[in-house]
Amino acid sequence: xxxxxxxxxxxxxxxxxxxxxxxxxxxxxxxxxxxxxxxxxxxxxxxxxxxxxxxxxxxxxxxxxxxxxxxxxxxxxxxxxxxxxxxxxxxxxxxxxxxxxxxxxxxxxxxx
Amino acid sequence: xxxxxxxxxxxxxxxxxxxxxxxxxxxxxxxxxxxxxxxxxxxxxxxxxxxxxxxxxxxxxxxxxxxxxxxxxxxxxxxxxxxxxxxxxxxxxxxxxxxxxxxxxxxxxxxx
Numbered sequence: 001x002x003x004x005x006x007x008x009x010x011x012x013x014x015x016x017x018x019x020x021x022x023x024x025x026x027x028x029x030x031x032x033x034x035x036x037x038x039x040x041x042x043x044x045x046x047x048x049x050x051x052x053x054x055x056x057x058x059x060x061x062x063x064x065x066x067x068x069x070x071x072x073x074x075x076x077x078x079x080x081x082x083x084x085x086x087x088x089x090x091x092x093x094x095x096x097x098x099x100x101x102x103x104x105x106x107x108x109x110x111x112x
Numbered sequence: 113x114x115x116x117x118x119x120x121x122x123x124x125x126x127x128x129x130x131x132x133x134x135x136x137x138x139x140x141x142x143x144x145x146x147x148x149x150x151x152x153x154x155x156x157x158x159x160x161x162x163x164x165x166x167x168x169x170x171x172x173x174x175x176x177x178x179x180x181x182x183x184x185x186x187x188x189x190x191x192x193x194x195x196x197x198x199x200x201x202x203x204x205x206x207x208x209x210x211x212x213x214x215x216x217x218x219x220x221x222x223x224x
Contacts, residue, residue: 004154042116042200042214043155058211090154098162098204100145101212103154 003027004104006091011109013078013085021076021107023091030096032074036060037088037106046089049074078109086111118201118215126223131188133199133218141203144177144184145212149198158199159186191222 004025013019025032031050035043045058049068063082068074074093078085088108092101118135125131135144143162147155159170161177161184168175174187184201198217205213 006154040216042118042216043202043212044214045211048211092154098143098206100143100157100160101202102157103147105154106152108152 004091004093004102006089006104006107008107009105011107012112013109014112016080018077018079019109021078021089021091021109023074023076023104025072025074025091025093025104027093027095027102028071029093029099029102030071031094031101032068033092033094033101034058034064034066034074034076035090035092037090043090046076085109116201116203116213116215118218120218121216122219122221124221124223125191127191127193129191131191131195131220132185133220134183134185135201135203135215136183137203137213138182139205140181141184141213142181142206143204144175145202145204146173146175146184146186147200147202149200149217151197155200188220191220193222193224196220196222 007022033048034046044060046064047066049055065077090106091104094101116135145160146158149155159175164181165179166177172189176185198219200217201215202212
C-alpha cells in the first residue's frame with residue numbers, strides 16, 4: 001500500500017546527542033515536510049523540500065537539520081542545539097500543484 | 113505570520129448529536145483542509161476545499177469554504193463514538209510553496 005512511513009515510533013535522546021528521525025514515502029510525491037506538534041498546539045513547520053537536493057527552513061528550523069538525497073526520503077536530525085526537543089514529530093508529503101498534504105504516524109521524541 | 117483561530121477548543125457531546133466547528137483567519141486562503149488526528153497517530157485528511165463557497169461532504173461530514181475566503185466550517189452529523197479525536201483545520205495562502213497554516217485543533221469527546 002502507498003503511504004508515509006516514519007520510524008522509530010518512539011525515540012529517546014540523551015543530553016548533547018544528535019538523533020535522526022526517518023521518513024520514507026512511496027507515493028511518488030515531490031514535496032515533503034517536517035512538523036513539530038506540542039500538546040494543545042497546532043502543527044509548526046520545521047523544514048520542507050519541494051524537490052530532491054533542495055529544502056527550505058520553516059518557522060522553527062533552529063536546532064534541526066534535514067537532507068533530501070532521494071525523492072522518497074526526507075530524514076530529520078534533531079541536534080544538540082535544540083534545547084527543547086521533546087515533542088511529537090510528523091512527516092508529510094504532497095504532490096505537485098495544489099495537492100493536500102498526507103501525514104505519517106509520527107515519532108515521539110523524549111529526553112532521557 | 114498568518115494565524116488560524118479554531119473554535120471551540122474542546123467539546124463534549126452525546127452520541128447522535130450533530131457537531132459544528134469552525135476556523136477563521138485574518139487573511140485570505142486559497143485552500144482549506146480539514147484533518148482528524150487520533151491519539152498517537154498522524155492527522156488524516158477528511159475534506160479538501162478549493163473554491164470560495166464550496167460545500168463538500170464526506171459521509172457524515174460536511175465542510176464549507178467561506179465566501180470571504182477567511183473562514184471554513186466543519187459539521188459532523190449524528191456523531192458516533194469513533195468520531196472522538198482532534199480535528200484540525202489548515203489553510204494554504206497560495207504563496208507558492210504550498211505551506212499550510214494549522215489551527216490549534218478542536219478536541220471532540222462523544223459520550224455514549
